[in-house]
Amino acid sequence: MTVKFRYKGRSFGSAQSLGAALKRDMAQTVDRALRGAASASGAQIRKTGKGYEIEGTPDQLARFNRRLR
Secondary structure (H helix, E strand, C coil): CCCCEEECCEEECCHHHHHHHHHHHHHHHHHHHHHHHHHHHCCEEEEECCEEEEECCHHHHHHHHHHHC
């Protein structure tokens, strides 16, 4: 007996592939939220090996924090 999972129109036969798709989708959602908040506040964002770096004036960083919440 096989179990099929459906997520956003795609069919998955294994939990491992479904987990990878969920992880990728969540990472894209976080990336879009960070980039959107940074561009709306005027701050610059850069993805590094350690994570994300946000640069800007103190006012821009305060606006970024308010938009991200």
